[in-house]
Amino acid sequence: MPTPRKYATAADRQAAYRRRTTSAQLPTPPAVPGYRRWAVMLQQAHGLLDGVTTEMAQYWDERS
DSSP states (O other): OOOOOSSSSHHHHHHHHHHHHHHTOOOOOOSSOSHHHHHHHHHHHHHHHHHHHHHHHHHHHHHO
16 A cells, blocks of 8 residues: 655645755854854754754653
8 A cells, every 4th residue: 555645746745845944944154163153053053952852842742
């Protein structure tokens, strides 16, 4: 039995991919080491951790 289609058309699938990738883009850090670069990298790390904790909480709530 084949897997049911998630998207009706290839255009719908591509649009969903674009939404996922644009919402997940993070600012690129400057190339030169220094406080600005580290601040951007810390911002990225905080954003990733927030995303992980949110996803974990949703997963836990769905199964509780």
